[in-house]
Amino acid sequence: MSAHDSTLLRPRLLGRATVNVVVAISVLYTVLPGLWLVLAASKDRDALFSSDLLSLGDFSLAQNVRDLFAMDGGLYSRWYVNSLLYAVLGAALGALISVACGYAFDKYRFRHKEKLFGLVLAAVMVPQTVLALPLYLMASEVGVVNTFWAVFIPVLFNPFGVYLGRIFSQGYVPDEVLEAARMDGAGELVAYFRVALRMLGPGLVTVFLFQLTAIWNNFFLPMVMLSNQDLYPVSLGLYQWNSSASVSPEYYSVVITGSLLAVLPLILAFVLLQRFWRGGLTAGAVK
Amino acid sequence: MTATTQQPAPATAAPPTAPVAGLRARKAARRRRLAACGVLMTPFFALLVTVFLIPVGTAVYLSFFSDDQPGLGFGPERTVFVGLRSYAAVLTDPTFLGGLGTVTLYCLIYLPLMVGGALVLALLLDSGVVRLRAWAQLGLFLPHAVPGIIAALIWLYLYTPGISPIIDLFAKADITIDFLGVHTVVPSIVNIALWSNLGYNMVVFYAALQAVPREVIEASVVDGAGPVRTALQVKTPLVRASIVMVAIFTLIWALQLFTEPMLLNLSSPMISSRFSPSMYIYDAAFTRNNYSLAAAASVVLLLCTIALSYGVTRWTSRADAQEAR
Numbered sequence: 014m015s016a017h018d019s020t021l022l023r024p025r026l027l028g029r030a031t032v033n034v035v036v037a038i039s040v041l042y043t044v045l046p047g048l049w050l051v052l053a054a055s056k057d058r059d060a061l062f063s064s065d066l067l068s069l070g071d072f073s074l075a076q077n078v079r080d081l082f083a084m085d086g087g088l089y090s091r092w093y094v095n096s097l098l099y100a101v102l103g104a105a106l107g108a109l110i111s112v113a114c115g116y117a118f119d120k121y122r123f124r125h126k127e128k129l130f131g132l133v134l135a136a137v138m139v140p141q142t143v144l145a146l147p148l149y150l151m152a153s154e155v156g157v158v159n160t161f162w163a164v165f166i167p168v169l170f171n172p173f174g175v176y177l178g179r180i181f182s183q184g185y186v187p188d189e190v191l192e193a194a195r196m197d198g199a200g201e202l203v204a205y206f207r208v209a210l211r212m213l214g215p216g217l218v219t220v221f222l223f224q225l226t227a228i229w230n231n232f233f234l235p236m237v238m239l240s241n242q243d244l245y246p247v248s249l250g251l252y253q254w255n256s257s258a259s260v261s262p263e264y265y266s267v268v269i270t271g272s273l274l275a276v277l278p279l280i281l282a283f284v285l286l287q288r289f290w291r292g293g294l295t296a297g298a299v300k
Numbered sequence: 301m302t303a304t305t306q307q308p309a310p311a312t313a314a315p316p317t318a319p320v321a322g323l324r325a326r327k328a329a330r331r332r333r334l335a336a337c338g339v340l341m342t343p344f345f346a347l348l349v350t351v352f353l354i355p356v357g358t359a360v361y362l363s364f365f366s367d368d369q370p371g372l373g374f375g376p377e378r379t380v381f382v383g384l385r386s387y388a389a390v391l392t393d394p395t396f397l398g399g400l401g402t403v404t405l406y407c408l409i410y411l412p413l414m415v416g417g418a419l420v421l422a423l424l425l426d427s428g429v430v431r432l433r434a435w436a437q438l439g440l441f442l443p444h445a446v447p448g449i450i451a452a453l454i455w456l457y458l459y460t461p462g463i464s465p466i467i468d469l470f471a472k473a474d475i476t477i478d479f480l481g482v483h484t485v486v487p488s489i490v491n492i493a494l495w496s497n498l499g500y501n502m503v504v505f506y507a508a509l510q511a512v513p514r515e516v517i518e519a520s521v522v523d524g525a526g527p528v529r530t531a532l533q534v535k536t537p538l539v540r541a542s543i544v545m546v547a548i549f550t551l552i553w554a555l556q557l558f559t560e561p562m563l564l565n566l567s568s569p570m571i572s573s574r575f576s577p578s579m580y581i582y583d584a585a586f587t588r589n590n591y592s593l594a595a596a597a598s599v600v601l602l603l604c605t606i607a608l609s610y611g612v613t614r615w616t617s618r619a620d621a622q623e624a625r
Contacts, residue, residue, distance in 0.1 A: 028527065029429045036430050039421055040439040043499055046454050047442060049465065051456070114344035121337035134411045136352050137354030138554040138609050142578035143598040146585045147358035148351060170347040230447040232559050233578075237586065255453060256566055259395070272450045279445040 047276075054273040057266070077270040084254075084267050091243055092250040096229060098280070099164055099246055104225040107169040110218050111224075115178020118189060130179075136172040145237045152238060163238040164246070168228045174220040181216025182209070220288035223280060229279055247275045263292060310588065357603070360591070362595035363387065370388055378461035386596035395574040396597060400604075403576050407554045410490045413545060414550050418498055423531045437506070440499035448496060452563040460567065464473035482607045489560045493553075501546050508542035544616045548609050555605050577601045 055074035081089055118130055136285055152158045186209045194204040210217070235249045245253070251271050258264035318320075366382045390396050421440065438491055443451065458464045459479035471478050479488045512535055520534045520556070558578040565571045565579075574580040577597060585594035 032424050032427060032431070033431060036421065036424055036436050039417075039498075041435050043443050043495065044439045046458060046495065047446065049458065050454050053463075067412055110347065112342045113340040114401070117337045117340035121333055123334060123337065127358075131347070136348060138552055138602060139356065140353065140552070142556055142558060142581050143602045144352065144355040146581065146594050146598065147355035147362070148584075149592070150358065151350075151354065166347075167351045170351045172348070172352075175344060194578075201333055202339060203583055205336070205340065226445070226447075230449070232447075232449050232562075233582075237582075245579065248447055252449055252503060253452065255456075255563065259566060265463075272453050275450055276446050280442075281443050283441075287407065293581060298585050 023232070027296070034168055037291075048271065050273050050276070054204070054266075054270045069206045073271075077266055078175065081267045081270045082278070084264075088242060088245075089247075089267075091270055092245050093274070094242060096246040096248070099168065099231075100102075100225050100228040101276075103165055103168045103228045105219050107171045107224045108174060108176075108217055108221040109176025109234070110169060110211055111171045112178035112210075113218055115175045115180075116182040116205065116213065118175065118179045119182035120186070120188070120209075132285060133172045133175050137176070141233055143291055145193070145233060148234075149237050158238060159240050159244065161244060164231075164235050164244075168224075168231060169226075171220070171224050172179060177216065178213075179221050181213055181219075184218060193230045215289045222289075225282060228277060247271070250277065305461065312372045319369065320481060327554065352601045357594045359598045359602075362591050363599050368590040382592065386592040389602070390592055395572070396577065396580050396600075399574055399577045399580050401575065403557055405486055405582065406490060406557060406576075410493055410554050411550055413494055414491065414497060414546050417494070418501035418503075418546065419505050419536070419539075419543065421498070421502045422509055423535060425502070425506055426509040427531065436497075440502055443496050444500040446496065448562060451496045452492055452560045455488070455495070456564060456567060459488060459564075460605055473531070480564065480570055482570055485564070485568060485570040489557070489564070490559050497550070497553075501550070504546055505539060505542055509537040510540045540616070544612065548612055551608055551612065552605055555601065555608070557564055565599060 033169065039248075048185050057073045057076070057181060087191075114133075118126065118133075125173070143169075152163045159165045165188045186296045190208060191204055199207065228246065229246075231246070233253065235244075237248050239245060239249065242253070244251070251268055254271070255268050258268060305407060312605050347380075363386050364383060364610070366386065367379055369422065424430060425437060430436060446454070458466055461467050467477060478484060516534060517530060520530045525534065556578050557576040559577045561571050561579060562582075565573060573583050578601070581594050581597045581601070584590050584597060
């Protein structure tokens with residue numbers, strides 16, 4: 014190394030320190046509010062209002078959770094089950110539907126294919142709030158307003174999943190494999206379900222996870238469609254309880270504890286399925 | 301990624317000695333393929349028609365018609381064509397225009413912060429000098445797993461005097477701050493959205509940066525470019541496609557602004573029930589039961605979204621073309 018380098022060393026060290034400090038501050042920004050939620054959920058109400066969060070004296074998470082599930086006759090557990098049903102079933106079915114369509118866009122040729130694909134991409138752009146009123150009117154026409162189906166069917170629709178499915182199909186399913194399956198005399202659908210679907214696994218998990226998050230977050234559609242509290246997902250239920258909190262403050266601590274529990278499934282899903290979506294996200298982003 | 305090579309005529313197992321039979325077999329194979337393609341696509345397109353095309357059509361239809369009750373409301377209700385009356389009503393309604401203004405302000409603050417912040421973080425993480433990189437990424441990504449309504453709840457409490465440790469901290473330094481005041485409410489909402497999505501977009505950019513060929517970066521270092529110049533003048537242009545994608549999605553989401561203000565509405569007098577266009581639509585449709593007004597507002601919002609996405613795409617592709625020259 015020459016002397017020239019050693020004079021550069023100091024600014025470089027300074028640069029390193031700056032980079033690490035900036036990243037550290039950003040991580041604190043994203044992590045601290047989550048930490049606040051955990052701490053607040055483990056405090057009783059008085060400690061919450063004295064914002065005395067760091068005293069570990071009155072640890073009452075268990076009591077808060079008991080209160081949460083006892084509130085309003087155990088409504089929270091109902092909401093939780095509803096959210097799981099909407100999100101897990103909806104995302105699983107939705108991902109299968111979207112990926113099958115994306116695969117077909119990739120592997121088959123037909124007239125006006127790209128125009129049709131353009132329509133799918135256009136659907137990504139349309140705001141949900143634009144569709145809500147007509148969907149509500151259609152649902153009331155058919156008589157499914159305020160039922161499970163009014164929320165479940167619209168959330169299956171995931172045009173972005175088709176876009177991802179097409180990219181994944183290009184990346185993961187070589188045309189030669191499909192040709193080989195055809196040579197072996199496998200029908201087209203058999204080739205899809207037995208051969209291609211297995212290779213599309215990681216992509217399928219990515220689409221599933223995106224959709225799971227979207228449905229778990231969904232708030233507008235249930236709010237429009239549902240009036241029966243027993244059908245609410247957690248998001249809408251917590252919103253309702255939070256509205257009551259301004260009048261009766263005993264709701265504050267259940268809303269906080271309920272929020273903490275509502276975050277857990279998604280964190281769990283992201284951690285458990287990490288191996289899949291990391292790869293999937295990369296494939297989706299590079300294109 | 302392997303590129304899809306378009307195969308020539310499908311190689312079916314037809315014997316070459318019988319050209320007619322071969323042609324027929326090929327035709328049959330093609331029919332089978334189209335049938336399979338149809339089966340795979342039908343569920344999605346059935347959804348597309350029922351929960352997308354028909355609703356959009358209905359919204360457009362509703363915006364041109366109105367339920368009028370002739371004879372002082374006693375006669376039978378009938379639907380009449382009102383032309384652009386609903387649009388005129390929406391576009392002259394100061395609350396709707398105010399909502400559009402609010403969302404414009406929101407986008408102007410949010411979009412640069414979001415895209416710039418996520419890109420800078422991704423470039424820093426990609427620079428190779430960050431310690432505990434995997435943990436930092438996980439920490440930054442964490443808020444993405446928090447549902448929007450819960451993110452809004454957490455921040456609402458962090459904005460509420462008496463509960464918030466942040467306000468306490470400021471109070472100790474003798475600064476009183478009202479996060480939900482006249483001038484702070486839009487930045488406060490921007491902060492919630494930024495917190496939720498920063499890490500996700502950072503991961504998207506980071507993935508794109510990882511795909512930049514290492515030789516390109518090495519070449520730029522050999523040419524004497526420092527790390528900052530390499531990041532800004534070599535890496536950033538190479539991930540342009542991702543930047544455009546993130547910008548468009550961020551914009552589309554920002555225009556729909558609903559969840560956060562809807563939640564804060566209960567706690568801040570600064571947020572009316574028609575704070576954003578989406579809240580205006582909700583209010584018109586489900587509080588005032590004025591379907592044609594809500595539909596007209598929906599169509600206006602839709603047109604704004606399409607125009608902006610188109611504009612961003614056009615603008616960036618023109619910039620690309622100029623670069624190529």
